[in-house]
Amino acid sequence: MTAARSLLLFGLAAFAEIGGAWLIWQGWRENRGLWWIAVGVVALGAYGFVATLQPDANFGRSLAAYGGIFVAGSLAWGIVVDTFRPDRWDIIGAAICLIGVAVIMYAPRAGH
Incomplete structure (x- = not known):
């Protein structure tokens, strides 16, 4: 349940940060x-x-992992809101970032 809660919070954080930045941009x-x-x-x-x-x-760990969510979320926001079309390098880069999120946040650690 902790991973599900964490992912939900990452989604909410991404919506708030990316949406806020987009509103300021607009x-x-x-x-x-x-x-x-x-x-x-x-x-x-x-x-x-x-x-x-x-x-x-x-x-530090939470914010570093969120950085990967921000990268992928920003591209997704662009697709949905601004009709941006990422190229394969955008998609590969976002996938690498999300793998990094998984490693940083959800890899087994000693003592946990």
Whole structure:
């Protein structure tokens, strides 16, 4: 159950961080206004809190693993929201990152 909880939290964190950054991008770069930026800032703050809920007590490990989730999630966000089409190198790179997440977060460790 811990791995399932961890993966759910990674998904929520990715949605909040990537969504927040996208909202700020839209507000600033696409001239949609300060409300978009403000909502983006709130979403980024929510990401910070969601990250603290990871079952692993090590900040560095959780954040390092989240980096891989961020890479893959950013490409997925681009596909769904911005009609971005990743090439094979994007997909291979994201897969490598997700393998890294699995190793960092879920490999058996002595004493656990």
